[in-house]
Amino acid sequence: MTSQDRLPQSRHLATDIPGPLSTAAMQRRKEAVSGGLGTAMPVIVSRAHDAIIEDIDGNRIIDLGSGIGVVSVGNSAPRVVKAVQDAVANFTHTNFTTVPYMGYIEVCEALNRLTPGKFKKKSILQNSGAEAVENAIKIARHYTKRPAVVVFEHAYHGRTNLTMALTAKNLPYKDGFGPFASEIYRMPMPYSYRYDGNLATIAEDSLAHVISKIEKEIGAHNVAAIIIEPVIGEGGFIVPPAGFMPGLQKFATENKIVFIADEVQSGFARTGKMFAVEHENIEPDMIITAKGIAGGMPLAAVTARAEIMDSSHVGGLGGTYGGNPVVCAAALAVIETIEEEKLVDRAAHIGTILFDSLNALKAKYPIIGEVRGRGAMVAIELVHAGTKDPNPEAMAKVIKYCQSKGVLILTAGTYGNVIRFLPPLVITDELLKDALGVLAEGFATL
Numbered sequence: 001m002t003s004q005d006r007l008p009q010s011r012h013l014a015t016d017i018p019g020p021l022s023t024a025a026m027q028r029r030k031e032a033v034s035g036g037l038g039t040a041m042p043v044i045v046s047r048a049h050d051a052i053i054e055d056i057d058g059n060r061i062i063d064l065g066s067g068i069g070v071v072s073v074g075n076s077a078p079r080v081v082k083a084v085q086d087a088v089a090n091f092t093h094t095n096f097t098t099v100p101y102m103g104y105i106e107v108c109e110a111l112n113r114l115t116p117g118k119f120k121k122k123s124i125l126q127n128s129g130a131e132a133v134e135n136a137i138k139i140a141r142h143y144t145k146r147p148a149v150v151v152f153e154h155a156y157h158g159r160t161n162l163t164m165a166l167t168a169k170n171l172p173y174k175d176g177f178g179p180f181a182s183e184i185y186r187m188p189m190p191y192s193y194r195y196d197g198n199l200a201t202i203a204e205d206s207l208a209h210v211i212s213k214i215e216k217e218i219g220a221h222n223v224a225a226i227i228i229e230p231v232i233g234e235g236g237f238i239v240p241p242a243g244f245m246p247g248l249q250k251f252a253t254e255n256k257i258v259f260i261a262d263e264v265q266s267g268f269a270r271t272g273k274m275f276a277v278e279h280e281n282i283e284p285d286m287i288i289t290a291k292g293i294a295g296g297m298p299l300a301a302v303t304a305r306a307e308i309m310d311s312s313h314v315g316g317l318g319g320t321y322g323g324n325p326v327v328c329a330a331a332l333a334v335i336e337t338i339e340e341e342k343l344v345d346r347a348a349h350i351g352t353i354l355f356d357s358l359n360a361l362k363a364k365y366p367i368i369g370e371v372r373g374r375g376a377m378v379a380i381e382l383v384h385a386g387t388k389d390p391n392p393e394a395m396a397k398v399i400k401y402c403q404s405k406g407v408l409i410l411t412a413g414t415y416g417n418v419i420r421f422l423p424p425l426v427i428t429d430e431l432l433k434d435a436l437g438v439l440a441e442g443f444a445t446l
Contacts, residue, residue, distance in 0.1 A: 019057025087329035103328030125323030129290035130158025132300035154235030230276035236413035237379035268292035272348035272375030390415035401442035
């Protein structure tokens with residue numbers, strides 16, 4: 001594919017959204033696909049390149065969601081497309097534990113190199129973030145010979161039985177799907193915007209409270225792992241206050257607890273660092289990655305200290321499709337793209353544009369309670385003016401307006417009142433500013 005074949009990076013409305021073809025196809029979807037699956041935007045995609053999605057009616061839509069943070073290097077990124085085409089022509093599957101291949105080894109080498117920590121590391125590859133979280137917990141339990149796992153309010157770690165237990169929010173993720181895995185203990189997460197105490201001491205006060213609860217209610221000697229998102233994803237892009245996570249890691253280290261960073265959504269250049277823990281110079285014992293790792297191909301990973309990863313017996317880890325050769329080729333192309341195109345710096349630049357624009361909106365519209373995030377992982381929380389009461393109704397209206405004008409943005413938040421921005425890191429300044437202009441129009445209509 002040449003550059004001339006790629007979609008123009010501009011917004012274009014050929015029909016109303018949804019158009020007639022998408023409307024008809026969505027009816028077919030309703031008849032054929034489980035009603036348990038939601039839809040963020042009622043259109044059917046035909047092509048997507050970089051930061052533009054084209055639907056079957058010919059509308060070009062600005063993508064500010066990246067498939068929930070997945071296509072950070074852009075949709076159908078050229079290096080990824082070529083790597084996948086070359087790989088699929090060679091072989092599609094052998095199972096790495098049956099007949100190994102170099103792609104799997106090379107991805108693990110890259111992860112061991114890129115993830116924080118000067119200690120020796122090893123990795124395993126899986127298919128999804130939830131599967132990687134499951135493996136991380138089972139490895140930590142096997143290594144420590146302890147049962148308990150500490151998680152936090154507002155957390156999201158997946159939809160399998162164990163990861164639903166780790167996930168905080170009931171609807172839509174957990175309701176009616178229990179009973180869940182045991183020995184999971186949830187701790188309060190310092191949420192600065194909604195904190196009632198002294199913000200000057202929020203980190204130390206929250207840390208002391210969490211440590212006290214762990215010691216009194218669980219016993220530190222029973223804890224296998226503490227798992228935390230460096231930027232809380234589905235919970236609303238909550239950034240833990242500076243000092244909280246380093247203090248938590250110090251406590252974990254002192255008590256021989258495996259400290260796990262879930263970087264499924266925040267990893268791979270998204271926050272203006274390769275990994276979000278780097279903002280506070282944290283070197284986790286174990287780090288979980290997925291989403292942005294392979295340009296849209298299904299891949300996830302667990303990377304940890306070598307002694308932790310080697311503690312499992314031979315055959316204790318594995319899976320049929322984990323680290324598929326075609327997917328590994330995509331991941332190597334993604335890593336090359338991030339490094340060659342300096343997308344870590346690009347994410348920081350995008351973050352500057354987002355924060356400037358969104359803070360300007362906040363100054364104008366009191367229903368925007370807070371702008372927060374890191375790099376190109378930014379959110380706004382909507383409230384009723386003059387209060388901190390969640391305002392999901394206003395959020396829904398703004399989202400609907402943006403969609404009608406050809407801008408895809410996503411929601412989040414424990415209280416269903418957060419708009420999150422996860423644009424592809426290759427989005428042009430012009431396209432991003434066009435989308436933010438539409439967002440401003442949406443607020444003006446309220």
